[in-house]
Amino acid sequence: MPKTPHQDRRTTLTNGELRALDAHWRAANYLTAGQIYLLANPLLTEPLTGAHIKPRLLGHWGTSPGLNLVYTHLNRVIKARGLDALCVWGPGHGGPAVLANSWLEGSYSETYPDVTRDVEGMARLFGQFSFPGGVPSHIAPQTPGSIHEGGELGYSLAHAYGAALDHPDLLVACVIGDGEAETGPLAASWHANKFLDPVYDGAVLPILHLNGYKIANPAVLARLPEPELDELLKGYGHAPIHVTGDDPVQIHRALAEAFDRSLDRIALLQRTARQERGNERPHWPVIVLRTPKGWTGPAWVDGEPVAGTWRSHQVPLAGVREKPEHRRQLEAWLRSYRPEELFDAEGRPTADVLACIPEGARRLGATPYANGGLRTRELPLPPLDDFAVPADKPGVTLHEPTRVLGGFLAQIMRDTATRRDFRLVGPDETASNRLDAVFAASGKAWQAQTIQVDEHLDRHGRVMEVLSEHLCQGWLEGYLLTGRHGLFSCYEAFVHIVDSMVSQHIKWLKTSRELPWRAPVPSLNYLLTSHVWRQDHNGFSHQDPGFVDHVLNKSPEVVRVYLPPDANTLLSVTDHALRSRDYVNVIVAGKQPCFDWLSLDQARAHCARGAGIWDWAGTENGDGDPDVVLACAGDVPTQEVLAASDLLRRHLPELAVRVVNVVDMTRLLPREDHPHGMPDFEYDGLFTTDQPVIFAYHGYPWLIHRLAYRRTGHRNMHVRGYREMGTTTTPFDMVVRNDLDRYRLVMDVIDRVPGLGVRAAVVRQRMADARTRHHAWIREHGTDLPEVAEWTWAG
Template sequence: MGSERDGTRAYRRAADYVAAALIFLRDNVLLREPLRREHLKPRLLGHWGSCPGITLVYAALNTLVRERGTDVLLVTGPGHGAPANHANLWLEGTHEDYDPALARDGSGLRELARRYCAPDGFPSHLSPAVPGTIHEGGELGYALSTAFGAAFDAPDRLVACIVGDGEAETGPTAGAWHSTKFLDPATGGAVLPVLHLNGYKISSPTLFATMTDAELTALFRGYGWDPRIVDVTADPGGDPVADAVLDAHTAITGIQRRARAGDPDERPAWPMIVLRSLKGQGAPHRVGGERIEGTFHAHQVPLAGVHEDDEQLAALEAWLRSYRPEELFDEDGRPRPHVLAACPAGERRIGMRPAGDGGRLRRPLDLPPPEPYAVAVPGGPGTATASPTRVLAGWLTEVMRRTEESRDFRIMSPDELASNKLDEVLGASGRAYTWPVHGYAEDLSRGGRVMEVLSEHTCQGWLQGYLQTGRHGLFPTYEAFAPVVDSMLNQYAKWLKMSHEVPWRTPVSSLTYLLTSEGWRQEHNGYSHQGPGFIDNLLTKKSTVTGVYLPPDANTLLVTMERLLADTGRINLVAAGKHPAAQWLDLDAARRHCAAGASTWRWASTNGGEDPELVLACAGGIPTVETLAAAHLLRGDLPAARIRVVNVVDLCALAPPDRHPHGMADAEFRDLFGTDTHVVFGFHGYPAAVHQLLHGRPRPDRFHVRGYVEEGTTTTPHDLLVANGVSRHDLAVTALRHLRGHSAAADLAASYGRRRDRLRAEIRRTGADPAEITEWRWQP
């Protein structure tokens, strides 16, 4: 063990050398000849500043793995420090195991340097192409919550998480420090955060760098952590980072041992490390009168003028030679035995842990059949009433029961489960919380798998980490506030798109948002709660990793969720209502409808939906009601009109098949919408989303989409619909404008307009929707 510890400093020198070489060199990567400009890369990319600190942590974790056999997964928040991760993966042989061209010799190192920041190679930050990685770190703030997601229900796993001190300034990271209060030491693993305090962001000091040790200790103790401060700015002898990691691991196993013996700590104070090091430690101290090491000038690429400046070229060569590569690599470029002695062997290597490719660990969920939970519609469409999410809750409760032993399904929600009528699941699993609560509370459980915290960022980070390590989950939230995680959605969609392009990546369970408390029924909460724009953001992402579903009733919601909880490799959005509403399809019809993505509702159409003069289309629960009400008006007042009613449940079915894998074939699209027929479309969200999907279809100008157009206030449900032009009367008036062959159309449209306006005046007088609206039911 002593010799292995002695080799750690040589190992760190080797890793730092390789990391710097990846940034600067495309040839002469082992400096076997004097450095010349033709050896340099034409573009210098990467963030050297965090590389030495990442290697310090990686090497310390290697010591932990070697000496105690611990299962370690690493989440690296400073993703642009990727040269360090690559260096460690190359030294431990993981890169070679995934790709023999990256062998641990001179040719393999030259190939790794060639690929780093090259077209079709490795990007400047972490990515799915990097083994052992579940988090990119391109956008800062999400590493810590992702690490906790990876630790839940993985009792033998230690997730080490490097949090940059710049990243620590973000709101999502600030919220994620509370995650220990949700981690059950009896059933979960542990997270060991390392706050890498190297002092600087791109061009200014970090907030945490201005804090004293006493202030840092007070802050993290207040969060509930047990901090350990390690200062290597003077590069002392020994291995203080490894010592701190081993000490933290001893504390972690103590917390877990007591909990698993039935005597859990009341407020477990999990250890964390504050690592003080110089920014870009090891870089030249000063060049050309400018300080580099220990300043923000080392943050990205030091010596960025090396292509033109002779002094910088000489300084770069001196810097690289200071690592004494001839002592670290043999004549063939292989790391020498004393360097490799610091690496764990085989599957214990950090880059080779199965959780780093979590699809390998994934097992399909044991999903219950939806039949016992389906709503019967014995009297025909619209004759039964149910809350879609309350019906779904019964099915999800059984999912929770079936996964009680496997513990591979969780629900992450920002304190909205009861509001969204999903609280029945608490009968199968309580709300996760490990700290004592002094006061009244319901359904709290240390081992609970329902997780509620008022931070959408934390919920999504938890769920991403959980899914990326082979498990399953669901993210229910208010529709209006899902855009809080717009940027996280962006990052994760890119991660999934790239994952599909990495041959060895195994697909993980899809991330599914269940958006409820939808804007059309947020009239009481007002304008701030009325916003369906999350759909629009998802539709901008690669079609191979996205899906949008708008089930119109409880049975279509059940069928949709049964499909999506078995899905892999995607981000899916489901918008569904929580209030009691009419049920249109029995379960068999719901299955056929969802399989098609969109279909004609012949029972709501005239002439059986054949040879239509006009199509009334709809997508979303509330617009479906208004569209059917408009169809009912027209059937009664203009019976000669041939009107087809089409409901769309898979929104992306509208797209041409060459633009989305769910897109209907051209023939199917024509069968529903014709080629010249006008279509009046009542839509759940912003009209532009439908127009975007229809691009490339025949004559998209014939689609007249009515949706949310940013008109809202605290009002009544029907008044909100009228304000946005989505009410039954607005849809009917729009339809009549395109039923030109009927002489009564114009007068009827005027009549509907007057009726709409009278109803609105009545709403203003009474403050409530009239019975004509609230008591309307479909009648054939």
């Protein structure tokens, strides 16, 4: 049972505490502005000149004073209460503020020893910010204590809740900018409090920072009257605490009281749940902090108001190298923080500046929760033999691959019931995707009202379902980046909703892999099912296999894509993905009955190869090259290729056919383009250099051409796949409409094997007639041709 948080009520500050908080805040503001402007003279020991200023001024000042204020006050409560805490900084370009604070607390110098906590290190801190070879202007993997990429808005609160899940002793503060608060993902994230378990999860403290403006426009929530905003947040299930003003002394006192009230309430809610086992859904606190945008910066520039307006969003004084008046304003601004009181002659922070900073791993920049690989434990994966399906003969028995996988995932849930470091997330589709075996091991997380007809809802459940792909993705990213494991199950067509989110996560992983101090974290694993070829009942709107294309455009050292053709290969691929680190693994597998092609041992060997010849499926005798290669990737394309091979065996027995199945799509790339890529000699041995290749692919056919365009035999490759010919129809009609069916594949072979066109003209005509019969049959009977529906592999 997790411990009950310590409760320590404080509502007032002593003069000494107030002085220390203000000193820390001023120091952070000084360092923030210095990063935006200064290349030299970091302590202003001489009058400011144009040579001291960066040639290009980049960065964002407007949100930074508020972030510095929050960081300062988080330091106070963490130190006073002995908290383990993490903060997710939502405002996109608050990078200089967080860097300033991590330098002040010493965690930055520990991470980057050359940026020492003295005048030389301060000069390096300033010089590297948003400078070639330096660090980005936003919060990024290079920032100690961060788990959240600041380059795109909308995901901070979902990340915060993901980090808090199954971390019962952790406080996750989340600063939400008023621009970010307008995004759809953030709006949905307010509902995450209905899924947070006060017994086994930590607490999330949202801090809604309203400074009035975005880049150029007013922010919606900042213009709501306080009573209206209060009602909105209460409607979301929060207990709001408002802090408003621009007087530093008043703000320090009010914010200190707000933090104490919030943390006292959190402690009470958790104690009630953990000791008294109360069933009432908690109404967690939220702090609404209203301060001016660009607070403490220049009030007026060139006759225009700046502080408190949108003009302070980025660089309030843009012409400081060229305009003496701007330079004088900059110097006066920097000196207004009284740096001589904040840093000694060697540039070291004074005792007052450091007084509120916690020690060791409790510093926000040093928390191990933000370097999740340090906390990751190996996932206890059960033996695959316990879940494999028998496949004594290929293509005879059928199983639903995802239902088989559900048993495997259920056992993982059981084996992690005590340690609680595995979650399954998805948008209300766990049962639909045939993974409902997991409910025997864990219910669905739910803190809201329940009624008698509900099923599988559980206050302590670890299956997360909410009809927002954004929220599922954000939860899982926060969960993984703080050191736990998980799987995201989704309908294939609708995972596109998180295209931008996965791009950001891939960028995060790519950069993190280049930082030796960041330990590898568990991979982000997607299971995409209810896929394009079996969405015949839902129709065109549910048919889109393009997520694979999107992911394969990204950093090759991070991305992996698997198309297992049956249940045993799905087990093998998933086992591999769950063991991996620092990847984004995309697995596409069907949930409908699918032929069992490979035994478990065969599946393991095939998955290890990533692509291989299925010699039992072809007709070549090993004497020279085959006449044609039938290649396939994906469960339905594999079935159609095997059926086409069966037809060729019966109608053209003299033809030497090779069947190649691809389970790892990145194997098609050259070795120099991807770590899994095949060298040319291996690719040529598999696909030949001069024989026709008919490739049946699960998704858009042009992807295969893009992956293989540099191969010697690419000119001989003809790819069939999804061509946006979708509708509500029968399963087999989907492949016919897109020319991926067995009859079309046989026709392609006849058309492309030299000399076969004339010799096999009768066979080709029979194949075309079969397609015609199919069209007539489905319109009369509403089902597929018996020869298709009842087909099994007879080889």
